[in-house]
Amino acid sequence: MQHGCVSFFLLVATSGARFAYTLLSTMPKVTALLHTENDALRLGRCLETLYPCDQILVVDHGSRDLTLQVAREYGARVTQAVPGADPAHYLQTVDPGWILCLGANESVSESLAASIYEWKSHAPGAAPAPAFCVFLREETSNGWVQVPVAQTRLVPADWNRWAGALPSPHPSAVALEGELLRFEFP
Secondary structure (H helix, E strand, O other), X not given: OOOOEEEEEEEOOOOOOOOEEEEEEEEOOEEEEEEEOOOHHHHHHHXXXXXXXXXXXXXXXXXXXXXXXXXXXXXXXXXXXXXXXXXXXXXXXXXXXXXXXXXXXXXXOHHHHHHHHHHHHHHHHOOOOOOEEEEEEEEEOOEEEEEEEEEEEEEEOXXXXXXXXXXXXXXXXXXXXXXXXXXXXX
């Protein structure tokens, strides 16, 4: 089953002619899913990199700082965490499509954003993948370190295999180019 939204191209004539809408393609929607708790200092950096996503869902675990305000300023929908709930519980409220899971201390690199856009533009005619994985680069006190194993992070909205807040690894996940950047410091 294909999930998606319809994107339109608006043609504007300068001589007062009618507007014409032309269907370009059906592109899958991507919702970013983040879990937060007192992440106000780092959340803005993360949210600024989510431009390939169509919506953002922040699940907050009782923040006492400005995390909720920051999330709303970036247009994220915020919901309070329910003790013991897995991510599938929160996904009941998002549009059908795909879920990009990341932490508030992670950011999408430009190359990963480009890969997501490219996948979205080719997805309708492409062979379906069960999930997608990405590589991570991690900031440490000694500099940046490449995490050697890709992690499953982009999954269909009906995904039911979770390891905490992130998807469980899937052996057939297709690797996207680019990486998530995980920051140690705010």
